[in-house]
Amino acid sequence: MTHAPATHGSTAREPGTRGAPAARTTGTRASGTPDRHVAVVDLGYGDAGKGTVVAHLCDRAYRSAGRPVRAVVRFNGGAQAAHNVVADDGRHHTFAQFGAGTFTPGVATHLSRFMLVDPLALAAEADHLAAVGVPDALDRLTVDGDALLTTPYHAAANRARERARGSARHGSCGMGVGETAAFALAHPDLAPRASDARRPRVLRRKLAAVRDALTADVGDLGAPGVDAVADVFAAFASAVRVVDGAHLHALVREGPVVLEGAQGVLLDEWHGFHPYTTWSTTTFANADALLAEAGAEPAARLGVVRTYTPRHGPGPLVSEDAHLAAALPDAHNGTGEWQGAFRAGHFDAVAHRYAVEVCGGVDAVALTHTDAPGRFPLRVCRAYEVDGERTTALPADTPGDLDARARLTGRLLRAASELGPVVDSAAWPETVAQALGAAVTLLSSGPRTGDMTGQVVLPSGNN
Amino acid sequence: MGSGNWSTNVYDAAQSYNARTGRSAFDYSHKAHTSVPRAQWKAHADLDPFGVGTRESRDSDEHPTSLAISVLFDVTGSMRSVPVTLQTKLPELFGLLLRKGYVDHPQILFGAIGDATCDRVPLQVGQFESDNRMDDQLGTILLEGGGGGQKRESYELALYFMARHTELDCLDKRGKRGYLFIIGDEMPYGAVKHREVRQVIGDELGEDIGIRDIVTELQRKYEVHYILPAGSSYVGDTEVLGRWRELLGQNVIELDDLDAVCETIALTVGLAEEAIDLDEGLGHLKDVGAVDSQVGSVSRALTAYAQGRSGALATTQSLPGLDDDGAPGTTRL
Numbered sequence: 001m002t003h004a005p006a007t008h009g010s011t012a013r014e015p016g017t018r019g020a021p022a023a024r025t026t027g028t029r030a031s032g033t034p035d036r037h038v039a040v041v042d043l044g045y046g047d048a049g050k051g052t053v054v055a056h057l058c059d060r061a062y063r064s065a066g067r068p069v070r071a072v073v074r075f076n077g078g079a080q081a082a083h084n085v086v087a088d089d090g091r092h093h094t095f096a097q098f099g100a101g102t103f104t105p106g107v108a109t110h111l112s113r114f115m116l117v118d119p120l121a122l123a124a125e126a127d128h129l130a131a132v133g134v135p136d137a138l139d140r141l142t143v144d145g146d147a148l149l150t151t152p153y154h155a156a157a158n159r160a161r162e163r164a165r166g167s168a169r170h171g172s173c174g175m176g177v178g179e180t181a182a183f184a185l186a187h188p189d190l191a192p193r194a195s196d197a198r199r200p201r202v203l204r205r206k207l208a209a210v211r212d213a214l215t216a217d218v219g220d221l222g223a224p225g226v227d228a229v230a231d232v233f234a235a236f237a238s239a240v241r242v243v244d245g246a247h248l249h250a251l252v253r254e255g256p257v258v259l260e261g262a263q264g265v266l267l268d269e270w271h272g273f274h275p276y277t278t279w280s281t282t283t284f285a286n287a288d289a290l291l292a293e294a295g296a297e298p299a300a301r302l303g304v305v306r307t308y309t310p311r312h313g314p315g316p317l318v319s320e321d322a323h324l325a326a327a328l329p330d331a332h333n334g335t336g337e338w339q340g341a342f343r344a345g346h347f348d349a350v351a352h353r354y355a356v357e358v359c360g361g362v363d364a365v366a367l368t369h370t371d372a373p374g375r376f377p378l379r380v381c382r383a384y385e386v387d388g389e390r391t392t393a394l395p396a397d398t399p400g401d402l403d404a405r406a407r408l409t410g411r412l413l414r415a416a417s418e419l420g421p422v423v424d425s426a427a428w429p430e431t432v433a434q435a436l437g438a439a440v441t442l443l444s445s446g447p448r449t450g451d452m453t454g455q456v457v458l459p460s461g462n463n
Numbered sequence: 464m465g466s467g468n469w470s471t472n473v474y475d476a477a478q479s480y481n482a483r484t485g486r487s488a489f490d491y492s493h494k495a496h497t498s499v500p501r502a503q504w505k506a507h508a509d510l511d512p513f514g515v516g517t518r519e520s521r522d523s524d525e526h527p528t529s530l531a532i533s534v535l536f537d538v539t540g541s542m543r544s545v546p547v548t549l550q551t552k553l554p555e556l557f558g559l560l561l562r563k564g565y566v567d568h569p570q571i572l573f574g575a576i577g578d579a580t581c582d583r584v585p586l587q588v589g590q591f592e593s594d595n596r597m598d599d600q601l602g603t604i605l606l607e608g609g610g611g612g613q614k615r616e617s618y619e620l621a622l623y624f625m626a627r628h629t630e631l632d633c634l635d636k637r638g639k640r641g642y643l644f645i646i647g648d649e650m651p652y653g654a655v656k657h658r659e660v661r662q663v664i665g666d667e668l669g670e671d672i673g674i675r676d677i678v679t680e681l682q683r684k685y686e687v688h689y690i691l692p693a694g695s696s697y698v699g700d701t702e703v704l705g706r707w708r709e710l711l712g713q714n715v716i717e718l719d720d721l722d723a724v725c726e727t728i729a730l731t732v733g734l735a736e737e738a739i740d741l742d743e744g745l746g747h748l749k750d751v752g753a754v755d756s757q758v759g760s761v762s763r764a765l766t767a768y769a770q771g772r773s774g775a776l777a778t779t780q781s782l783p784g785l786d787d788d789g790a791p792g793t794t795r796l
Contacts, residue, residue, distance in 0.1 A: 079469065096469055106750035123476035124469035126483075136562065138483060139555070155471055175471065224473040232473050235480035238551055250754045 037256050037299035039075075039287040040366075042264035043355040043436070044348075045311035047330075048304040049368035051083025051100040052444055052451075054260045058101030061256075069258050071108035071251045072099025075286040077262030077278070078116030078150055078177040079125075086448045091132040097122050099260055102129065102137050109137070110251055113146035114286045116180045117194055119236035120152065142241045144248070145195030151207060152229060154179035156221035157214040164218075181279035183210060197237035204230050245293065252294040259287040259299055265355035266311075271396070273412060274405035276315025283359035303355070303362035303438065306369045307428050308378055309348040312341070316412035319345035319381035319419070327376040328369075346379045346419055349435040354394040356436050366442035367432050370425070377422040380431060384415040483554075507603035510574070510587040512624055514665040518572060520591035520641065522632045526568035531591055531631040531641030532560070532732065533685070535574035535621050539582070540608045541648055541696035546575070548694075548721045549646065550601050556725040557597065563747045565733035571597050572629075575604045576647060579617040579659040582609040586620050586663050588628075614697065618651035619674050620659055626681040628664070634684055642735070643685035644728055648695035650706045678710050686735060688714040690728075692721045716768060720760035726753060727761050734769055741769040 038057060042048045058069045074081075074097070083095040087103045095102065097117065099109035111117055129137040154176030162174060184191035190209040196202050207226045215221055223229075251257055261282060266272055268282040284301055291298055308324060311317045325344040356362055372378060383392045398404035423431050429440040445451050470476075505511070520531035534553060538546045553573065560569045570591040579585035584607050589600030625643055633639045655677050657668035681687055689707045697703045699717070707715045718727055730744040739747070741762070748758050 079471075118471065119480075120471040120473055120476040121469040123479035124471070127479050128469065136558070139558070152471060152473060228473050228477070232477040232480065235477055239480045239483045247754060250756065254755055 037252065037259065037291060037296065038302055039259040039261065039284050039299035040302045040304060041261040041282065041284055041287075041359060041362075043266075043303040043305050043352045043359075043362070043365075044264045044309050045266045045315075045317070046262075046264040047310045047312065047342075048264065048306045049366070049444060050261060050304050051085045051095055052368065052448075053302070053304050053366045053442060054083070054100035054258055055085040055087075055103060056442070056444070057258050058099075058104040058107045062104045062106070067256060069101055069104070069107050069256060070254045071110050071257045072101040073110045073112055073248065073251070073257050073259045073287075073290065074099060075112050075114050075259050075261065075290060076280045076282055078175070078180065078280075079118035079121035080175045080177045081262035083260070083262075088448050090448075093129060093132055093134075096125055098125060098129065098137050098141065099258070101258060101260075102134055102140070106140075108140045108142065108251070110248055110257075111141070111143045111147055111194075112248060112286070112290055113144040113245070114281070114290075115144070115147045116150050116177050117143055117147045118150040118155075118175065118177075119197070119233050121150075121175070122236065122240075123232075138239055142243045142247055143194045145193065145242050145244055147194045148180050148184050149192040149194060149197065149233065150176050150180040151192065151210055152176075152223040153207075153211045153214050153221055154183065156223040157218050160218040160221070178279040179214070183213070187213065192233070194237070194242045197233040198242060200230065200234060203233060207233075248290060249294040252291065252296045255296075259290070261287070265359050266351055268358070270400040270405075271358040272405070273316050273409040274402045276313070276409065277405075285360075300364065301360075301362045302364050302366055302442070303359075303436070304366045304368065305347070305352055305432060305436070307367065307372050307432075308344055308346055308369065309351065309381075310342065310344045312343065316409060316415075317343050317345050317348075318351065318384055318412055318415045319348045319417040321345055324376060324378075328372050346381050346417065347423075347432070347435075348381045348417070350381060350384055350392060350394060352436060354396060356438070357396045358399065362436070362438050364441040365432060365436055365438050366444070367429055367440045368444040370428055370443045371445040373423065373425040373428055378428075379419040379422055380435065381417040382420050383418040384412070385418060386411045386415040390418070504583040504605060504607065506584045506587045506605060509600060509603055510589050510605075512586050512588045512628070512664050515588075515628065518588060518590050518629045520570040520572070520629070520631045520633065522568075522636065526570070526593050528633070528637070529568045529570045529591075529593070529631075530566050530633050530639070531572070531629070531685075532556075532566070532569050532644075532728075533572040533574065533591075533625065533629075533641065534644045534646065534728065535576055535588070535625075536645070537577075537616055537618075537647030537649065537695075538575040538587075538604065538606050538608065539577055539616050539649075543694060543696065545646075545648075545692055545694050545721060546604075546606050549724060550604065550606075552722065552725050553601055554597070556728055559725055559729040560732060563729075563733070563739070563744075563750075565729060565736055565738045568593065569732075573597060573601050573604065574621065575606075576616055576618055576621045576645070577607055577609060578615075579620055579656075579663060582607050585617050585659070586624060588621075588624055591629075614649050614700075614703065615652050616647065616649045617659065618645060618647060618649075619653075619655045619677060620663060621645070622651070622674075622677050622681050622687075623655045623660060623672065624664060626677055626684060627666070629684065631684060640683075641685045642732055643681070643687045644690060644731075645688070646690045646692060646724070648691055648697040648700075648703065650703050651710075675710065686714070687711055688716060688731060690716045690718055690724070692724065693719045694721055713768060716764050718760065718764045720757055723753070723757045723760045723764075726757065727764050730761060730765055731768065734765065741765060 040050050042050050061069045079096045081096050083100045085100050086092045101107040126138045158176040158179045159174045190206050192206040207229050263278050263282045265282050267278045269277050383390050433440045520529050522529045536549050560566045570593045572589050572591045574588040577585040584605050631641045651674050654671040654673050656671050660666050660668050726748050733739040733744050745758050
């Protein structure tokens with residue numbers, strides 16, 4: 001449920017031009033501690049387990065006392081992310097805006113300028129973290145002043161629109177993330193940003209503009225007044241350090257940092273299956289951009305997949321198998337009021353390979369839920385059959401051409417999956433490595449941070 | 464809450480943030496500035512030193528080994544926006560002291576220093592608190608922003624109050640002095656004037672008390688430090704620094720980054736308590752998310768202190784990424 005698909009409106013926007021995926025060699029090096037920056041991205045529709053992977057990287061670096069992770073940097077999405085982490089002592093938290101490494105002492109969180117920050121949800125999340133023994137999460141948080149702020153007006157408009165769609169819902173989380181992005185595109189000068197929270201007059205003016213524009217669009221929002229929202233945003237800016245771009249440069253210099261992606265590559269705004277996408281660049285592109293601006297080496301690129309392929313809400317899931325979802329209930333992923341049912345299918349090698357390609361390649365793969373094959377016979381979807389044709393690869397050549405994406409989505413919704421034989425538990429890492437063309441270097445078998453086996457083998461020196 | 468859809472209720476969030484930031488720091492000051500003529504300004508009743516008897520730092524069942532820590536800052540005009548920043552930063556002090564175990568049971572008192580020759584409210588002193596009530600006291604400090612142009616403020620009046628009107632269990636029961644930090648940018652007057660003491664505190668003194676005498680008396684109770692922060696008028700002023708060094712020796716700290724004031728105080732206490740050495744303390748700052756520039760500021764401010772030499776090195780540099788872009792002297796919130 002880490003995704004909040006919302007359709008792209010008609011807003012004209014130049015698609016990102018990220019070119020063809022670079023061929024990446026995959027060097028590996030046995031090492032207990034990452035000494036490079038690592039970017040973690042979900043190669044599916046979200047829910048693969050980025051949270052546990054990030055938590056593990058931070059925990060491991062801390063324990064091995066080599067170079068602890070300096071910070072977790074969030075580079076896309078907003079408060080709708082839901083990265084579940086269960087600490088080894090059983091404490092559970094669903095990380096939404098705080099980095100999933102926050103249980104590890106001293107790991108800071110930085111919300112980069114690509115983030116959509118929800119100050120209200122942030123307070124509630126900080127309270128929960130305090131309740132599970134992390135009282136200083138807010139002290140360790142910094143927010144880029146350019147990050148967009150999600151207001152109660154965006155959330156209210158989001159819900160009003162989703163309700164009006166009736167049965168044609170997109171599966172939004174109802175938190176206004178898509179609305180925040182859309183409003184900023186349409187009204188760049190009126191969209192509130194984190195730095196505005198320190199300028200009372202500017203903030204009020206922008207909040208009123210958001211409220212008025214969205215009320216005109218969808219009718220009465222039933223949201224709190226501008227004064228109340230301005231007060232709490234100002235309190236947010238006093239409680240949290242709002243910084244400029246130089247702060248990230250300092251973090252990166254002091255590093256290493258873990259760059260934590262939200263949602264999944266298959267939901268990417270330009271490469272995903274339109275219209276079931278999120279208003280967010282879910283590939284490594286933002287992480288690459290942030291490191292490049294800081295003058296740093298590119299991060300090691302870690303893709304995350306499950307031994308099966310889950311998704312929330314409507315949209316293509318070619319290898320879906322209702323028995324699978326029933327046999328492998330997800331403790332932390334139930335049916336959401338706004339985003340719909342949690343669905344599951346067999347490991348969709350076609351879709352995950354496509355994800356690897358459109359995000360420019362990965363250096364290594366983290367494979368989660370390696371205990372699932374012991375509980376249900378899991379297979380690999382090797383090909384699709386669409387309109388009488390067999391295909392093993394999806395076209396990755398039209399990023400941003402939303403019409404072409406939508407036509408592809410239509411085909412995927414009609415596609416049947418061709419499943420291979422049941423894969424033995426022990427054979428899963430090798431099977432996934434072959435399917436995706438990258439080494440599987442991290443395995444997780446349960447919800448806890450410590451439920452990971454295998455060395456953290458991160459590539460080095462291949463840039 | 465497993466859904467990750469954390470509450471987006473505006474009222475809950477306001478309460479949550481305000482509980483953390485010691486609420487909107489300057490409510491009282493703001494009201495005074497906006498709704499009361501200057502001639503009628505007065506200290507909030509909780510902070511008025513007149514006739515209060517004593518401020519007490521006491522042991523309790525919950526806090527059996529209390530340690531008195533007091534922070535008094537100059538609120539005159541020459542401090543520019545420094546008091547406002549201090550009001551937002553100081554609530555973190557308590558947590559910093561506790562989090563790393565520098566002190567088991569700190570009791571913190573906040574106060575504000577003005578100029579008795581021309582200010583309406585030359586002295587404000589709160590109570591020693593071991594919980595969030597200290598935030599309330601910070602919030603009720605009136606930022607008068609007055610003072611004169613004579614490079615002197617009534618620090619000596621504050622020193623007198625702290626020497627004669629506080630009682631500390633750490634001292635009385637365990638022979639351990641408390642800590643007093645004065646944050647300011649000017650010098651004290653040469654003597655505690657009996658007329659001002661009568662007016663502001665209500666004591667009848669037969670005669671003035673020399674500044675050195677009151678400092679000596681005060682140092683029996685407190686380890687006294689003076690911090691000269693960046694952003695004030697006389698930063699780096701050798702006359703001001705020299706005067707305080709005559710009075711306090713090595714306990715004079717120049718700080719080039721006001722955002723690091725809590726960290727500097729916490730580490731000073733940690734060092735003095737021998738709970739840490741400087742490197743450890745700087746490591747702790749990183750643990751709680753301070754960036755290099757902040758850690759550098761604290762390090763520069765405290766290196767000499769930690770080595771026991773007289774005075775401390777200071778440099779002036781802006782704080783990349785952490786500078787407030789609000790207009791100087793404006794009260795945020």
